[in-house]
Each structure stands twice: as structure tokens, then as C-alpha cells.
Amino acid sequence: MNRSNTGANLPTLRSHNAALVLDLLRVAGERGISRLELAERTGLTPQAVSKITARLRAEGLATEAGHRASTGGKPRTVLRLVPDAGHAVGLHLDRDELTLVLVDLAGVTVASRTAPLDFGAPAAEVVAAAAGEVAAVLAGPDGAATGPGGAEPGPRTSAPGSPPRAASPARASRNVLGVGVAAPGPLDHLGGVLHRVTGFPQWDGFPLREALAARTGLPVVVDKDTNAAALGLALRADGPEDFAYLHLGTGLGAGLVLGGAVHRGARTGAGEFGHQTVALDGPVCSCGGRGCIEALCLAAVADGDVAEAARVLGTGAANLVGLLDIDRVVLGGRTVGADPDAYVRGVRAVVGERVRRDGIGAAVPLVTTAGGDRPVAEGAAQLVLAPLFGRVGGGTG
Template sequence: MNRGSGETRGGVNLPALRGYNEALLLDLLRGAGPSGLGRAELAARTGLTPQAVSKIMVRLGAEGLVAEAGRAASTGGKPRTLLRLVPGARHAVGVHLDRDELRAVRVDLAGAVVSESAGPLDFGAGPDAVVEAVVRAVLRVCDPAGPPLLGVGVAAPGPLDHRAGVMGRVTGFPRWEGFPLREVLEGRLGLPVLLDKDTNAAAAAVPRATPPAAPATAPGPPPVPGPAPAAAASGPAPGSPVPGSGPAPGSVSVPGSGSASAAGSGSAPGSVPGSGSASALGSDPAPGSDPAPGSDPAPGSDPAPGSAAGSGPAPGSGSAKAGGSAAAPSGPGPDPTPGSAAGSGPAPGSGSAKAGGSATAPSGPGPDPAPGSAASAPGASVYLHVGTGLGAGLCLNGEVYRGARSAAGEFGHQVLQLDGPPCRCGARGCAEVLCLAAVARGDLAEAARILGEGAANLVALLDVERVFLGGRVVAAAPEVFVAGVRAVLVARVLTQPPPTVALAATGVAEGAAELTLAPFFGRA
């Protein structure tokens, strides 16, 4: 996701890894915002040579992805040219399927919403009706004259299989079990589609979008009481991406789905373009400054500082554009990104090379993430969602944690009261049934306290450092929920300081779009 100003990710100077280097630089520019960065700073942060950075910037400028942001203040020589990301050069769509509502957004490369649509949805009406609703919503938010679309992210209730893109036995909606939602939507939309659990989508986006929160300080409440009647359940689990081919018979032509850098030509969804003729962005020929664009280093002649020439991309890199297949790092990798079929091709995170030769990825750990990004947040964070159900999305060591069976995050189905009221999952006394029962009777303070008890269990188990709250119930009384959860954590935490508690600054649909953007910036 978004990188901050202290970025130190390592670049690799091999033509075979052009796509990775482009994604790396685009991600740095995204984190810098409108003020931009100079070539020398980009080179210093990545380990690429200034010549390599200049050539990449020329290519990206020719594709409309990068533009000049002005000149930096002079420190004795010619003022440096600053470069910035052009957010409107590509867009992505995010869709949130709730049990009774559908919300769709179109976002730019900075994650800003440029179009949105929301309306009622009957998830229980079954797959066919919901697919039609999604297609209509995507068409409503798209612009026929707009920039290319990188893909569509769909966040749905779980459980579901993130890797296969197949729905599971959604609590209360057994008709969905085994439905290949991702494949069906790709056929209808003619775009790459990513399917994930609603809470995972939100968890992936909130660390990037949410400013730091103050640590909890309020006094703690008494233990959870034994509640009342049952309410609707919300079991979640993850989903995945797969390449999107062109429209199939009966498919819908989505505006903007034409020549995107990621859609269509065999590139993974969100993969960075790297061809086309160069049009020079302002060069900095002053002594000690960035060399002029076009002074392309000879292939393999620019080893990154501290790395062996010819080494491959760091784990978690984007797809390589030229020169053979990049060998995957050893050990299990992250979930496949949109456009890569699970279990085929290079290991997730290693990137795929497009033409002759081969490049081996380094076996050691990847470079340090930047402050302020989801991946940079040390330790663990959790997103807690209270809506028609109760769920959680986990970020552990900067990555969304889905579990080996895509079933992580069933936060609402932890038992808080033995022999309590029955839950629709089949158990009794689950956090979800207790919390939603309190909401139903109008006792939001009690609902917040129950949510806090469940959060405290997660904090004790995983040493979670940041707790983000979201969902329509939280949005209706944000102060009540933040204060209630914070009070429980202060009372129960065994190690000081207690975790921070804050409202999520972005919605689930925005998170689904962010997951679709991630591969474009070299994120898994």
C-alpha cells in the first residue's frame, strides 16, 4: 500500500525486473503525494542508479503515469526537478456486497473516490441476482471516457476461498456455497476481478488511510454480562484474483476496460506498464544531480548498492516485464495477486518475467517497508466491523492474514458466554449474537463493551497494537464505540501502553479497490 517518506526498499538493476522497478518507483511517488520526489531521492531510496531512475521516469511519463511537480528549492546548484504520480492515469473499482446493501466506488491511483453508487441488495436472493446487481453497479460508477480500469475488487461476506475466488457456506445463506463468483464476474465484466472477505478488504486499506490514534487511557469496565436473543451472523473469510480475459459471450462491455496497462494483454491485473516511446520529463544535468533521461545503462550494469548484480526482485515484488522467469523466493508466499492463477506460474510475490532469460529472487527477507504504509506498521493491527454481522480483518507484520484455509477473521464467532443465546453459526454465546442483541435493544454502550471484550482477547493472543473500528453500526455512534472498546482494553491489557483505538478512515468498498491497486504498486 502507500509508502511513507522514509522508504528504503531495494531496487534491482536488471532489464528482466523492469516491472518491479517501475512499481517500486510509482509506489514511492504515491507515498510522496502531490509534492513529489526528485530523481536523486528516488535513486537513494531504491538503490537504483540515477541513470536507471531517469530512464524509468521517461517511460512512465510517456504513459501518462508520472508528471513534473515543479522544482525543489536550490541548495547551491540547479534546482532539482520533482516528479509526482498522476492519480487520474488509471482507475480501479471496489464493490462491497453486504447482506442488505451494495456499494461500489471507482478510485484513482491515489485511492481517492471519483465516483460511487449505493443501493439495497438482497444477498439471500442468490448468486444470479447478486451478479446482475454487481454488473449494474460497476457500469454506474464507470466512465466511458475515463482512464483504463485496472480491475474490480469485490468484498463479500464469508466464509469464502480467497485463492480460488469461490464463495463458501455464508452464514444464513447456504445457496452461495461453491459459487465461483470471481470467474463469473470476470466473464461478465471482461476485467480482472479480485474476491476477498469484506473485513480483509477494510484491513488492507485502513493503515494507509487512517492517521495515528492516541493510546487508550480511559478506566476499564466490569466483565461482560450474559446477554440475550440471537441476531444475524456474519462469518467472513478471504477471496482472490485471477486473470481477466476479454468479454465472453453474454458479457458486458465495461467503460474504461479497454487498453489498461493491466487488463487484456496478459499482464496481471494492476501490473505496471513499461513500454512505449519515451518523452522526456525534465532532466537534471547539474553536477551531482540526476543524469538526463535516456542515458540508459547497459543491461545488467547497474547493480544496486549492497546487492549482487543480477539478483532478482525482493520477495513481494511486482511482475517482471522482460527477460525470463523470476525464480520465487523459498518458503510460502503471500496470496496470489489479481491476474495470477493460484498455484500456477511463479510463486506469489515473486513476479513473473515476460521474456527470455531468468532471474533469481533473493532468498533473504525483503526490504524494510516505509513508515505510514500498511506494510510498514510494526506488529499487528486489527479492523473490527460491526454491521449486519461482526467480523475482523487481521494485518500481521504488514500483511493481511487470511489463514491456510482462507478462514481467519471469524472474530464474531468466539464464544464469550458459555451456554449463552444460540448463534446462527450453531454455537452459543458468540460475540456476534451478544453484540448484535445489545444493538437491537438500543444499548450501544453494552454493544461497545462486548466488542471491546472480544478485541481484548485478540490483543492478548496476538499482541495487537492498533484497533480500527468500522461498519454501519459503529458509524451511527462512533464516540460510543471508540470509548467503549478503549475502556475495556485499558482495563484488561497486561502490557503498557494499551493498543490505540481509532475509527477506520475508509470503507469496505474503498478497501476492495485498494486491493486491486496493490499489484500496480508492487504489493501482494
């Protein structure tokens, strides 16, 4: 994700170099990686790597994972990341549903919850509900909360306006680094402030990051739902690439990854995919415009016409391919998750036809699916974890 692969042997860049090493440990997984390999891949001296790994081991972030045969001399000691040395909460605030995941440093989900949500309710009530679910996912038995069907109801927060809760024992035992929040846009991801969310203008100017941090006692990072999902997907990629994540659920939006980095735009406005006009005299959209692709797509979904919804979605995807020449289109959201094969087929057909007709690029971009809403919540957790590994695209609380 848009970062240098070369370290620098300077004291002022100690945290940068540690992040490089941590990221390589993360990517290596259970197999681990030797100090020599770390030095070769980062460009750091073996001495610098030894100091960094000693500090990471002392902090409980890394541990020995056995030995590997050497081409000469004694076997090399292999190190690996300690996944449960830290955790992050990922929170997806949808218009009618709230999804949380608790992930470890390796990005593995160890707990999850889903609950109904009325995003049109007063902001204080939405924040209180979100904070209560965060407390619940942290208090679950051994982190095994699985949602309404398999978890006991979590503790609720105090009334709006009351002092912040003290950190729970569950938080302390898990070393929770923070909460990443994925919310509908538009919003200011640096300030953590929502703007005029389509259909919910009452959120305009609400300091979501500040309010949720006060309720949970945890650092909070906020970004658009589609950007969060795109970040999570980019972190799993083998290398830098250009792709679009298209999310079809209660609305329609996009997250863009260009050159391996999330492209937010100057005001976090990039990716307002659902409100591109594709029919000048089309139906009125919730944004106030006419013929938006979101309005057409959701109308087809409401009619139960999956083929038409996929065709409309494919038209928008083809526009993105023609505009950005991207390598891949990833489909997600609960609507796509209900019939992923049909959406992949439909979008692939439209994009393929446009590419062949217009001669865009050498090949049809890959069209895949990321499943339902889970990638958004998982990506939200990565808003917290990504900076720890030196990955551009995360944020700070």
C-alpha cells in the same frame, strides 16, 4: 506493506523496480519527489531511475511537478503521480446493501453509489445487480455518481446467461484496471470462490470472480470484506504495524494486519472474529453455535443498548490484544458509524482494563474508528491497485 524498500538493477526485476518508484510517487502526492530522492530511497542507480521514470512518463503515469532548489548545481526536477491515469472499482457486497466506489491511482474516491441488495437472492441475480451498479458508477456524469439520492439510475446488465457486455466508453476513457470485490466470508480469495457464508450456505462453491468478470468485461479480485478494509487502512499507515480492524454491521468480523501485511491464514479463514465463543450457554448464533460474540453483540444492538454492544465488542477486542499483542484496534461498519464515539469509549475501557489487569504490553493499544462501510469498498478498490505499487496484499484478476 511487507515489501523490500531496496531495488535491484536487473532486467528481470524491471516491473518490481517500477512498482517501487510508482509507490514512492504515490506517497509523495502533489508535492512530488526528485529522481535523486527516488534513487536514494530505492537503492537504484540514478540511470535506472531515469529509465523507469521516462517510461512512466511515456505511459502517462508520471509527470513533472516543477523544480526544487538544490544544494548545488541546477534545481532538481520533481515528478509526481498522475492520479487520473487509472482507476479501480471497489465493490462491497453486504447482506442487505451494495456499496461501490471509483478511486483513482492515488486512492481518492471520485464516485460512489449505494443500493439495496438481497444477498440471499439467487447468485445470478446478485451478480447481475452488482454488474449493473458497476456500469452505473462508470457511466456517471464525469464520474460524479453519488448514490440513490444524487445519481441517475445506471444502465442494467443483460439477462443471466447472456454474453459479457462490451467495455463501455466510460471504462475506456477512465482506464479502469479492474473491480475489487469485498464479500462476506469464508471464501477462497485466490480462486475468487465463496464458501459457506454464515446464514447464506447457498453461496458455497460459487465462482464469484469468474461470474462478475464475465458480466462486466473487467478483471475481478475477490477477498473478505474485513480483509479488504484492513488492506486499505494498512496502505495509509506510515509504516508496518500490527492492528485489527473490527467491522460491526449486519455481522461482526475482523481483518488482521501483522507486520504491515494482511493476515488471511492458509484458507482465508483468519479473522472469523464474530464466532469466538464468549458464553458457553449463550444464545444460538446464525452459525449454529452458542454464545458467539456476534450473537451477543447484535442482540445488544437490536435492544438499542449501545453501551452493552460496545462492552461485548471490547471483550473480543481485548482477547485479540492478549493473543496478538497488537498496536491498534480500528472500529468500522455502519453500526459503529451510527455512534462512533460511544463504541470507541466502550471498547477502549474494556481493552484498557484488561491490559492493566493482565500486564499485556507497555501501553493500552490505540482504539480508533474508520467510520461506516466506506472503508470496505475503498479497501476493495485497493485489491486492484495495491499490486501496481508493489504492495503485498492485493491480487490479480
